[in-house]
Amino acid sequence: MQKGGLKSDKVSVVIPAYNTAKxxxxxxxxxxxxxxxxxxIIVIDDASTDDTLNVIKSFKDKRxxxxxxxxxxxxxxxxxxGIRKATGRFLCFLDSDDIWDKMKVERQxxxxxxxxxxxxxxxxxxxxxxxxxxxxxKVPSLISYEYALKNTTIFISTVxxxxxxxxxxxxxxxxxxxAQDTLLFWGLLKKYDVIHGFNGIPSKYIRRKxxxxxxxxxxxxxxxxxxxxxxxxxxx
Numbered sequence: 001m002q003k004g005g006l007k008s009d010k011v012s013v014v015i016p017a018y019n020t021a022k023x024x025x026x027x028x029x030x031x032x033x034x035x036x037x038x039x040x041i042i043v044i045d046d047a048s049t050d051d052t053l054n055v056i057k058s059f060k061d062k063r064x065x066x067x068x069x070x071x072x073x074x075x076x077x078x079x080x081x082g083i084r085k086a087t088g089r090f091l092c093f094l095d096s097d098d099i100w101d102k103m104k105v106e107r108q109x110x111x112x113x114x115x116x117x118x119x120x121x122x123x124x125x126x127x128x129x130x131x132x133x134x135x136x137x138k139v140p141s142l143i144s145y146e147y148a149l150k151n152t153t154i155f156i157s158t159v160x161x162x163x164x165x166x167x168x169x170x171x172x173x174x175x176x177x178x179a180q181d182t183l184l185f186w187g188l189l190k191k192y193d194v195i196h197g198f199n200g201i202p203s204k205y206i207r208r209k210x211x212x213x214x215x216x217x218x219x220x221x222x223x224x225x226x227x228x229x230x231x232x233x234x235x236x
Contacts, residue, residue, distance in 0.1 A: 008038040009089040011105055011160075014082030015043045015096055016075050021051040023097035023206065025058075026131075030099040032061045036106035039063050042082045043096075047072040052096075076173035076180045083171055091161045091171065093181075098157040099131075099204040107201045108160050117196035118165040119188055122158040124203045131206065139197030145189035148182075154195065156181040158203050166192060 013031055017024055031041055044067040045053045056066055067081060079093065090109060094100065104122070112120050121143070126135045139153055148154065161171060170191060173180045189195060 008036065009109065010038050010040055010087065011036065011090040011092060011109065012040040012042060012086035012088035013092045013094055014079055014086060015041065015094045016046060016078040016082065017043055017048065017052050017056065017096035018046040018072070018075070018078075019048045019050045019052060020096040021048070021055050024052060024055050026099055027094065027096050028056070028059055028064070030102070031094065032059070032063070033102050034100065034105045035103050036109060039105070040065060040086065040088050042067065042085050044069065044078045044082050046074070046078045074175070076175050079173045083168070083173075086163075089162065089164050091163055093159055094157045097206045099206065100157075101202060104201055104203060108198060111198045111201075112160060112162060112196070115196055118162055118192045119194075120160050120196040120198055121154045122198045122201040122203065124155045124158055124205045127204045127206050129206060131204065133204075134207075136202070138199055141197050141199075143189070143195040143197055144193070145186065148185055148189055148195075152182060153197075154182075154185050155203070155205055157205065158201075159185075159195075161188075 015027065028041070028043070031039065041061070041064045043056050043064060045056060046069045053068065056064075065085065067085065069078060069081070073081075083091065090112070092105070108120060108122060111117070121139055123136065123138050125133045126137065127133055137153065137155070140147065143154065163171075166188070170188060171184070174183050176183065185195065
């Protein structure tokens with residue numbers, strides 16, 4: 001039950017995890033401590049070779065649904081497995097080293113309903129691997145397809161999708177190591193017109209040394225390849 005005594009809509013959180021034993025405890029703590037309690041926390045271990053799986057198993061929260069890949073599938077297929085498992089009205093993504101503000105879900109659900117948004121994202125902090133804040137990204141109130149093609153503003157760990165309004169078949173990660181989330185956003189924008197941006201609900205984007213998102217050159221190349229793919233698809 002949430003504020004006001006009304007039954008809340010379930011929010012499914014998809015968390016792919018691979019070799020993030022040093023970070024995932026803080027990530028999961030930020031989810032289970034949410035002021036919005038009606039959560040389905042789907043954690044998919046992508047055949048980690050460190051202690052990630054044991055860290056996940058140490059949590060006894062009944063809202064956690066643990067899935068284990070027998071072999072390493074990569075982040076796209078791992079997220080897709082979580083998406084298929086989700087049963088909530090609202091779908092969120094969270095990387096296994098990022099951190100949510102404790103009121104993130106409650107405030108974003110309320111903002112989604114108030115604005116009648118199909119899809120939304122929020123502000124976020126860029127942080128070091130130690131959690132030190134480096135910069136703050138404020139998202140526009142409305143993000144169009146044209147804007148998103150030129151600006152990689154949307155951060156996967158802030159996205160929320162209303163599956164009562166968005167076809168589940170449209171929420172699917174393409175099999176790319178880099179920029180698969182950007183391709184998802186572009187695909188959704190082409191069909192659903194805008195993604196709403198909500199300010200003042202910041203998440204922490206932890207940029208680990210050696211991670212895919214921390215490698216700026218790879219990120220630029222990935223975005224370029226994604227842009228090329230979209231342009232090619234539009235011509236066909």
